[in-house]
Amino acid sequence: xxxxxxxxxxxIMLCAITLQAQNFTxxxxxxxxxVKLIHEGQIVYGDYSSIGIIDAIQTGYNxxxxxxxxxxxxEFYFKLASDNKSFTGEWKWQGDTKNQGNWTxxxxxxxxxxxxxxxxxxxxxxxxxxGVFTKKLNLQQKGFNLSGxxxxxxxxxxxxxxDLKTVGYGSFYNGNTQYNLYKSYIKTENNENITVWxxxxxxxxxxEKIKFSAKFLKPMSTAEFKSISDSNTASxxxxxxxxxxxxxxxxxxxxxxxxxxRYRLTLDKIYASIVxxxxxxxxxxxxxxxxxxxxxxxxxxxxPFDVTYSDNYGRFWEIPAKDYVNLGQRQYNELYEIKxxxxxxxxxxxxxxIEEVLKNSKIELTVELKDxxxxxxxxxxxKERVTxxxxxxxxKRIPNANFKNHLKNDWTKGVFTVKHGxxxxxxxFYYIEKI
Numbered sequence: 465x466x467x468x469x470x471x472x473x474x475x476i477m478l479c480a481i482t483l484q485a486q487n488f489t490x491x492x493x494x495x496x497x498x499v500k501l502i503h504e505g506q507i508v509y510g511d512y513s514s515i516g517i518i519d520a521i522q523t524g525y526n527x528x529x530x531x532x533x534x535x536x537x538x539e540f541y542f543k544l545a546s547d548n549k550s551f552t553g554e555w556k557w558q559g560d561t562k563n564q565g566n567w568t569x570x571x572x573x574x575x576x577x578x579x580x581x582x583x584x585x586x587x588x589x590x591x592x593x594x595g596v597f598t599k600k601l602n603l604q605q606k607g608f609n610l611s612g613x614x615x616x617x618x619x620x621x622x623x624x625x626x627d628l629k630t631v632g633y634g635s636f637y638n639g640n641t642q643y644n645l646y647k648s649y650i651k652t653e654n655n656e657n658i659t660v661w662x663x664x665x666x667x668x669x670x671x672e673k674i675k676f677s678a679k680f681l682k683p684m685s686t687a688e689f690k691s692i693s694d695s696n697t698a699s700x701x702x703x704x705x706x707x708x709x710x711x712x713x714x715x716x717x718x719x720x721x722x723x724x725x726r727y728r729l730t731l732d733k734i735y736a737s738i739v740x741x742x743x744x745x746x747x748x749x750x751x752x753x754x755x756x757x758x759x760x761x762x763x764x765x766x767x768p769f770d771v772t773y774s775d776n777y778g779r780f781w782e783i784p785a786k787d788y789v790n791l792g793q794r795q796y797n798e799l800y801e802i803k804x805x806x807x808x809x810x811x812x813x814x815x816x817x818i819e820e821v822l823k824n825s826k827i828e829l830t831v832e833l834k835d836x837x838x839x840x841x842x843x844x845x846x847k848e849r850v851t852x853x854x855x856x857x858x859x860k861r862i863p864n865a866n867f868k869n870h871l872k873n874d875w876t877k878g879v880f881t882v883k884h885g886x887x888x889x890x891x892x893f894y895y896i897e898k899i
Contacts, residue, residue: 486525486544491577492551494569500577502606506769509607511581517628519607521772528772530558530608530626537626540567548574558626578685584610584624584658585689588678592665596674597638600681604689610634623776631663632776635764642668642763648676657683668763725898726769727857728807729756729827731781732893733799735867736791740888748845748890749788749836750800754781754829758808761824769807778830780806788836791890799864799893807899810854822855831892833882845890846882852896861895 488503497513508520512531520529520542528541542553549571554563579585584605591598601620603612610622610631622634622645634645648663662677731754739748757778758766771780781804783789791800810825812818832847852859859878871879871891882890 486522487548488522488527488542488544488551489576490574491572492569493572495567498572499569500579502577502579504606507606509609510577511579514580517581517607519609523770531555532626532628535627542567542569580656582606583628583653583656585685586657586683587681589681590614590676590678592638592674592676599638601678602684602689603678604684625776631661635668644668646673651677723812724809725812725854726807726809727758727827727854727896728805728899729829729894729896730861731756731802731804731806731829731831732861732895733801733803733864734791734833735799735891735893737871737889737891738887740885748791748833748888750791750833750845751783751785751788751836752831752833752845753779754804754831755779756806756830757828758810759826759828760811761813761821763824766808766810769809771806780804785834785836799867819855823853825854827852827854827857827896829894831880831882833890833892835884843884845884845888848880848882848892850880850894857896858898859894859896862893867893 486503488501488508490501492499492501499510499512499518501508501510501518503522506522508518508522508527508529510518512518512533515534516532518529518531520527520540525544525546526541527544529539531538531540537558538555539558540553540555542551544551551569553567553569555565555567556563582605584603586603588601588603589598590601600615601612602615603610603620605624608624608626608628610620610624612620614620614636618637620634620636623632624630625632629650631645631648633647636643636645643665644667646664646666648661650658651660651662653659657680659680660677662675664673665676666673734750736748736750755775755778756768758768760766768780773779774782781802789800808827810821812821828849828851830847830849833845835843835845862878878895879891879893882892884890
């Protein structure tokens with residue numbers, strides 16, 4: 465028995481080593497030209513030929529992500545062979561329901577590639593004016609994500625829109641003050657660099673905004689940033705993607721920590737208790753969207769561990785309008801099952817004050833539901849948000865067998881209501897577990 469336990473332990477260790485060894489870094493000869501990739505942790509990013517970028521997340525042997533092609537955006541997945549020397553995969557244009565074809569590749573060189581499509585990478589003079597502060601910013605583009613550090617050591621994170629010319633959002637600290645970066649734009653550029661970009665920033669939890677500009681000072685190679693990151697510690701993240709499984713990502717986190725705690729939220733099911741859908745109809749032709757974001761003890765947004773977002777706001781689930789489901793009194797005894805999970809690692813910078821960390825770290829879930837209305841267009845049923853601190857986040861799943869009894873009694877945890885019209889009520893069920 466002891467020997468069998470040792471054998472199982474060795475097998476588990478070998479499997480873990482094999483999984484960790486998966487690496488897409490290098491130059492690949494693919495069905496659609498050379499692709500240069502850099503694999504960092506679970507993030508994979510790089511150049512798609514000389515016409516776009518790659519931005520993806522690793523799950524096991526696969527990466528799922530987005531690519532750009534002269535302004536168009538597509539989605540893909542690659543599955544790496546066990547020898548790390550070839551991959552198979554498929555691709556489609558963003559918004560398509562079916563894959564367009566295969567995308568395969570063989571390794572041309574495993575050397576760390578020199579990227580050409582990361583035009584935002586470099587050192588900038590970041591000037592918040594009039595007279596607020598001026599600092600040097602070392603900035604690196606990783607797919608759609610921008611990450612970097614100011615010369616005072618403060619981290620900077622932001623996210624590009626899919627046009628690669630607009631910064632959708634971001635955040636950073638100046639001293640102890642956190643700033644949000646609002647949509648900002650390129651002012652001038654050349655073939656190799658963004659030479660000036662500008663926009664507005666504002667302190668968190670205030671409506672006041674001030675202007676800023678960032679002027680290009682000098683280039684910095686990906687290898688330089690890698691050496692800085694390896695020695696200083698920063699983690700970035702996010703974005704895109706989805707291939708055949710269709711998920712996409714977005715967004716964001718940089719943190720150093722000695723320990724992490726992992727929580728998983730499951731968007732479980734939807735139940736329409738009462739329908740308010742106008743004369744002659746007692747069902748909802750339901751479609752909708754859910755966003756989920758998480759924030760650490762310092763208020764920084766975290767990157768999901770296991771999914772990629774499909775917009776800048778943390779969208780992780782959707783029923784498209786064309787795929788609506790009938791939900792209402794005609795299906796009174798039925799639930800619409802979702803079972804969509806999203807997982808976050810919360811850093812614990814101070815293990816001696818875990819209660820404070822749990823109190824300040826939180827998960828935020830937002831659900832918007834709509835109805836296909838043939839008499840007009842689309843009817844917005846409602847949009848609701850629930851925010852759960854981690855110290856209140858051990859929420860059990862409500863079983864299908866007795867969910868109605870739960871609604872009659874205590875439904876403050878694990879379910880919230882979307883109210884529509886004068887009497888429509890839809891229940892949204894979720895649960896959160898520490899794993």
